[in-house]
Amino acid sequence: MSQPHIAIIDWTTSPQGDPDSTIEREIIGSAARISRTLCETDADLTDEVCEANAIIIWHNMPLTAKGIARLKNCRAIIRNGVGFDSVDVNAARERGIAVCNVPDYGTEEVADHAIALAMALCRQILPLDAEAKQLGWNIRVTPKLRRLSALTFGIVGLGRIGTATALRAKALGFRVVFHDPYLPNGADKAVGITRCRSLDELLAQADVLSLHCPLNEETRYLISERELALLKPTSFVVNTARGAIIKKTAILAALYDGRLAGAGLDVIEDEPLRSEEEAAAPNLIATCHAAFCSVESKIEMRSTSARIALAAVRNEPLENIVNGVRS
Template sequence: MNRGISLKVVITDLIVEPLDIEREVLGDIAEVIALDAMTESELVGRIEDADAVMVYHYFRFTRSTIERLENCKAIVRPGVGYDGIDIQAAGEHGIPVCNVPDYGTEEVADSAMAMALSLSRGTHFLNSRLRRGVGDWNVEQAVPIPRLRGRQFGIIGCGRIGTATALRAKAFGFDVAFYDPYVPDGIDKALGVRRERSLSGLLSSSHIVSLHCPLTDETRGLIAGAEIARMPQGSFLINTSRGGVVDSQAVVEALANGQLAGAGIDVLEQEPPQPNNPVVAAWRDPAHPAHDRLLLNPHTAYYCDEGCVEFRHKGALETRRALLGEPLRNQVNSLSPLESCNTVSEI
């Protein structure tokens, strides 16, 4: 089926010219336009006639925008998390929402392990302090540094990324356990890891906890001060999932009082953060007790050069399927009033 170029696909944010990847996939059936918007308000008057929309992550794509779409056949998120899109509103208006759930699986798992190892081996702490001339040129200021083999590596959310992280942690000799009430029985046996039936049980027994769950109503604020207090003193917390899953201010406080020995945060509740963000302030202040124990990245755990091509290509392919009326591979909403579909697993 070829309709010429009568259709219109709008990319709202992040991706700008040249649109070579998207046009290679869509150019024979649609005009592809990138708006390079930073706020939802910038979409007004520029998106209403789109036949399909590709949305990244600089702002929330809300009901008010969805209700202005006149003939939209799909909203595609060329990435894993879709919490920034009102999928219920889209479903109520008959618009499928799709994502690309697999493109960054290896990279996020690699990043989580990199943070966990750098922190738990004392590498980050010593590098941070010795670079600015604090302490003697030896390991003493970083101790205790217990052997990692045999210690529990706890994973929250055993979907694609959680599974990839579990396999990596297992290869390093960790005793790997996970908490995820939504994956079927037997995943633990297939992976050769243990399953914890309660979040508190996982937290209380893990030397390192790594989060790999989406942001939903169920997981928002999943790890806050009370949960961190259940972890063993001197343990480590890694978040490469979504900022809203973890209370990052509580993490900083736990680093300052010694409950946590280190934390790796790739995602914050607001991105980019405000200049007065207290977590960023602590990370930048050498005098703050959390400074040397906090690894902070600007939501980059997903990235590699090849992965960037992959999520753009796969997002464009899903958009093409929607425009041509073909079966969609990764639809995440229902085209009727949405029932609860909360999950802990990373999708």
Template sequence: MLAAAAAAAAQHNPNKRSRIDSISSSQVSNGPMTGGAALHARPLVALLDGRDCAIEMPILKDVATVAFCDAQSTSEIHEKVLNEAVGALMWHTISLTKEDLEKFKALKIIVRIGSGIDNVDSKAAGELGIAVCNVPGYGVEEVADTTLCLILNLYRRTFWLANMVRDGKKFTGPEQVREAAQGCARIRGDTLGIVGLGRIGSAVALRAKAFGFNVTFYDPYLPDGIEKSLGLTRVYTLQELLYQSDCVSLNCTLNEHNNHLINDYTIKQMRPGAFLVNTARGALIDEGALATALKDGRIRAAALDVHENEPFNPFAGALKDAPNLICTPHAAYYSDASSNELREMAATEIRRAITGRIPDVLRNCVNKEYFVSQPPVAAVAPNVPPVAPHYVEAAAAAAGAGVNGAGAGGYFVPVHSTATHELAAVAAAAAAAGVTNIGGAVAPASIASLSAANNLVGIGPPAPPASAHHGPPAVALSLANPTVPPPAVSVALVGQHNPRDDPRF
């Protein structure tokens, strides 16, 4: 009965997306490939830790099949996604470690629906050929507005005064008001210290200036001069910022260098009675040290939208008894407009990856230095892996290196690939580059002819010699069924291609 009702509802709502389980037993729906009449399986894009795909569908429906996992942990990611998903969208509910990423068989891109990427091992992803992107431009106004809202609440104690009224406290005269509002401070002339002057930090600075703050910032990653364009004061050490600031706002990203940036030691460098606001990442603050400082009065009051452990539990943890503390549920980024904008931008980045070359077409790839370009996902036939680009690039570089045959310098290497399409592509690239011989003068042959005759059996990057820092050869082509002694039918060698040395990245 319930199943029949659900089926009827699905017929009346054709735009409703199915959970991944419902398509797991069937083929991914087919769609036309660009530039050809043949039909190929559409790439699968999965929302890993959410359910609603209504905004993503109109952007992706003509190039991909979209489904959701609604996983609360990586162990709940569906097997079909692990085996077939080319793209993944994810919020901040789950984290992907190197071990998790290795379980994905076809994944080419992960887009974090948000700006923070601390829940994805970006380096490991890049080494596995997976691009990691974020959406840094969304919600800047919302987070900046929330930051100012929290700062104003700390200075004017609006949050606590409103709670007193709600709880029935009577204010019968100025004495009661004075007692209740004890600790309210004037803004004009105070110094707001901002840690991290990115998009959000800059927006906070401009808003704070309008309220009368003197704004100082610390950001070791910015070039000189931006302080002049914004009319701010720059300091070059965190200690100097903490010492000068009446209120400190954290607006930086979280990385391996700044975990617990605010701790017992740095709190002692702050002005006594300073305010602290964090709308960036919870792990920037040692919450135990903050709780002690609030109880001691070293910090007058604090406001946190992010926490070390989320979802935040006000009845447990180090902050449960801390006074003069405002906590909100990691919602600074949210408005109806910013939420829609965020999801549209994330889906559009996935679309670029499917229809273009990764990472060249991506706007916000954060691990580009760890891998080389890949062909468009939409141009790859189903179940056929793309040609590894460094094979083609290295083969094409042979002419420039003057290598038209290995000769005595050649040697055999282990075969790392027997994919026909990959061998043919490398052979064609080498032939086009003018590499016409393999085996030197002993066994001259056309690489293109060898490929056409299916005589090429392998290519692959051998381990470089221990004596060489970069290793002279990186790609090898070898003959199947050679008609001359193996030492003569050697390899076509080109210089090692290291994507990290490529100036384009």
């Protein structure tokens, strides 16, 4: 019997792994042959990749129904990260291929990043830095400088990362509220924060809105023109989840029109920013879809993905299946 094959698919535009797949090889050892292929889209999948028994795929490399249809021997597709919206999970389920993710890596990093963006906005760190470097100052942003203990921090989605963010915000003195229609009663009591029964109720209160929900058909454009209009014009919006949860044209227009005090976006619809006009939106802090990133988190993520791929080629039970395939 030929040796099993695990294919790692990285994104040509911005590769995240290393050419030798060092971490994965340490976990998988001689149990399977490992290949690494750079692709822009799944149209670039090679015949070798399509013959693999398991696939590890990095974020931003889409795997559509058309690409999945070409997979001949694949038992599992492992998304290197929390989100799995880049993989057509329904098409994989129809083919009997399990789709798995890594939901528990980078929790600390994303929560820290959300809080860092919120703090930078509430304390106007970047405008103050720019003004100080002009070798003199008038503190022009004084009207936007806020006392944290006077503010309400609103969280959408109280999963692992949302909970970690809530605890950090609470420790800093914010009043913390959340909305998550899928949590049972009592989640608010366990964390010691206040539950809002509707998104509109949360938006009316939030001085900082921080998003921590997955991207799916229910949450795409969850925050659009109507929702932004429910926020106070002094509010800040933070997104470290998925870009298309917020309608890009709506939030940029709100910033340009002064209907929003600022936004901290680690992710943005159709990322990266596409024009100088988008990048010049007033009071926008943009980071590079990097909230998850640290030396430690990437080791944790890649180790978990490799462990799941190893289980797949050994026909062992799989962790973190997101599309209901239990083969």
